[in-house]
């Protein structure tokens with residue numbers, strides 16, 4: 001067990017679980033949307049179905065899972081005291097779900113009311129969430145690269161949502177803002193400053209702990225999120241009208257940093273002390289290979305103007321990054337976190353001589369591996385659909401089925417917790 005975990009401050013198990021069991025169903029919705037749109041769904045990054053599916057994943061699936069995980073991770077691993085975590089979860093969880101549904105509907109129908117409703121809902125939810133979690137992170141006396149990355153990530157979330165709310169309000173009211181430039185900056189902060197930095201910070205902590213690897217080199221762990229933020233600040237200068245050549249260089253620097261993080265993680269996983277492989281390791285390794293693919297593809301598109309100028313280039317990068325890197329990494333993490341939290345909370349219930357069940361009994365390994373194969377098949381089919389659009393429909397269906405399987409597996413994990421809790425409470429009373 002990690003020496004620095006502090007369980008006294010852990011929130012009730014229902015706090016992270018309400019987010020975890022909701023997240024996969026946004027992935028199902030995204031997959032079904034792509035299947036419904038068929039060949040035209042991903043015709044361009046600006047297609048309504050592409051924007052809606054993107055946000056069902058980033059503001060539905062990813063945001064739910066990441067916000068839920070942080071409410072657990074900040075007190076337990078970073079020593080931060082999240083003020084009234086239960087109330088925060090009760091308030092933020094339904095708002096995030098409603099906001100993601102409104103935003104996807106807004107993209108699909110182009111109705112201004114949905115844009116305004118999505119903007120108001122996200123603004124309320126994230127102001128409360130980032131304020132409270134950010135304060136907890138600020139006040140904790142802890143140190144280290146994970147804490148620094150978490151602080152940066154929560155700031156990145158606030159900036160992403162601030163820009164997203166500005167965009168949605170502008171699209172809803174017809175205010176003449178430079179939508180293209182704001183979108184580029186919003187997307188980079190969302191995928192880089194929020195999602196990637198959070199993934200880095202969490203993996204500095206959990207990869208050595210769960211996958212028994214050597215630790216990340218300390219200097220690299222500290223400098224990667226800082227360098228990424230410097231890149232994002234330079235990238236944001238386009239709001240003031242910098243040239244395309246300058247932007248291209250900044251973009252390449254950003255993806256190179258992502259590539260360094262991914263290669264380092266793969267090397268550490270290769271050097272792990274116990275050569276046992278489980279679904280978490282496979283999911284995480286797949287995510288890192290796909291992150292290397294994001295870096296290589298972006299460099300290639302940067303060097304080959306014809307390829308980089310093709311409208312399919314952005315779709316290719318988006319598919320690699322969102323269902324490929326982030327959904328894979330999150331799925332793998334959830335398969336470690338849920339059995340671990342079950343075990344942790346059951347352990348505190350058990351009386352003298354009563355042992356909590358083994359973590360392997362919480363979610364069947366076969367079901368997790370089945371989901372993993374389906375997930376990576378879906379990602380491969382979606383990537384192939386960039387060249388053969390006829391594959392968009394099967395890719396969407398496979399992706400929806402994979403996310404549904406994740407949802408069923410996680411719900412099974414929650415049911416296992418309730419079952420064991422009932423059994424242990426009965427035994428303690430007897």
Ligand code: HEM
Nearest residue numbers: 045058059118119122161164165167168179183187190191
């Ligand atoms: C929290 C995580 C979020 C991430 C990672 C994210 C990511 C993205 C990405 C990658 C794009 C570009 C899509 C493309 O180029 O195909 C985009 C565009 C956009 N996002 Fe987000 N987003 C997030 C949240 C939000 C929120 C909360 C809102 C609104 C309340 C929002 C509103 C928009 C709008 C309006 C666009 C531009 C659409 C256009 O230009 O037509 N986003 N976002």
